[in-house]
Amino acid sequence: MSTFQAFYVTEKEDKTFAQAIIERKIEDLPTGEVLIKVNYSSLNYKDALSSIGNRGVTRSYPHTPGIDAAGVVEESISTDFQKGDKVLVTGFDLGMNTSGGFGQYIRVPAKWVVKLPRGLKPKESMIFGTAGLTAALCIDKLLQNGLKPANGKVIVTGATGGVGTMAVMILSKLGFHVVGVTGKPEGREFLLKIGAKEVISREEIDDKSNRPLLKGIYAGCVDTVGGNMLATILKSMQYNGVVAICGLVNSPELPTSVFPFILRGVSMFGIDSSECDIEWRKKLWKNLAKNWKPSDLREITKTITLKNLTKEIKKILAGKQIGRVVVRL
Known part of the structure; x- marks a missing residue:
């Protein structure tokens, strides 16, 4: 595929911000060693702020938010990852000033990427998320x-x-x-x-x-x-x-x-989860896949698609979200 769907935030002439689902070109994604086809993302408060034009989160627009993403490696020039690897990305600059997980594809540096640990499904990793x-x-x-x-x-x-x-x-x-x-x-x-x-x-x-x-x-x-x-x-x-x-x-x-x-x-x-050491991340993701993994993750989760995002963004900004919202791409 050369194009993909993405949740896109643009700044209008009156300095307000508009949200829409558009078709984007993969070639327009930022540079990076790993291209990932995103299966799931999740909604965080930081995503909501980015979606309404908060410059403390995102400096320039138009932009695709989404600080979490889980999916499959589509292309990689890093020897650490191969096409077909199941992976996840949380934090760093994803969804802030780098096109994020509310798009069906992301391209990121290899040092941001963690292989999905055994025992954790892609959707479960996004129930956890950041x-x-x-x-x-x-x-x-x-x-x-x-x-x-x-x-x-x-x-x-x-x-x-x-x-x-x-x-x-x-x-x-x-x-x-x-x-x-x-x-x-x-x-x-x-x-x-x-x-x-x-x-x-x-x-x-x-x-x-x-x-x-x-x-x-x-x-x-x-x-x-x-x-x-x-x-x-x-x-x-x-x-x-x-x-x-x-x-x-x-x-x-x-x-x-x-x-x-x-x-x-x-x-x-x-505690800062954005820039923390990648080895510490890997250790904790393994814990979350095994002895730290609650048995009832799905009971706290609401699953939506991109078309439902604006409604859920308003909800989280109003302080009314309970539990986790996972976005299926």
Whole structure:
């Protein structure tokens, strides 16, 4: 094929942005060692921002978003990949300033590509996607720094979002007592169903007392929201508690003190899934294909096609998405 379908975002004269499904030429894709026929992608918040013209995500338009892609190698000038290999790509510059997974073909550098591990189907890899990889990076960092189920409760903020959902499911699979935090009343039953032992509201971890420390409740945390919720959790960590942070939905600010760190020995780690080491990625994808893989992935998944994307983009921007949306190309 010389042409393919793609979700395309263009900037209009009035500085607004339009979304459409168009035919693109493979020859117009950027340079790269590996051409991949995309079978599945997934919808992430960053994709939604790119789709409405957010310059912090995508600098120039027209553009095809999609920071995740899974498919089959069509052509490769890299000896690491052969035609027919099943592969996946998440992060790096895919879907940001490089034509992304909302098109039926992508062309990318070989160093971005991971062979699909045994035990993981292409669609399952996109149920995980960047969200699942980010959750896995957080959890792996916590485990590396001593977190065990016997240590106590692990709290997950933004628990009905992509990263939060994945974190709840993986931690539950690994035997942890998971406390999910959500501002969605309808999210309670969802979180209990996917493995949370407790569900609390946002208001319960939004302390405004200015006290430097609170009762130590949690042994670990995966935080996707930042702001005062993260500050409250830091004050609520047990001695030697560990916290992995990967988001700022609530706020990029952190109104806290050094007391949790120097009086309780709390450790906090920042997680970036876009540029993380490729060998670490490969290790975690193997974990997600085996002992970290939840049994009920499909129950949290909605599968759509390109023609349904605009509707789902509006939904995720309004904070109404629960679980994962997979795009079938």
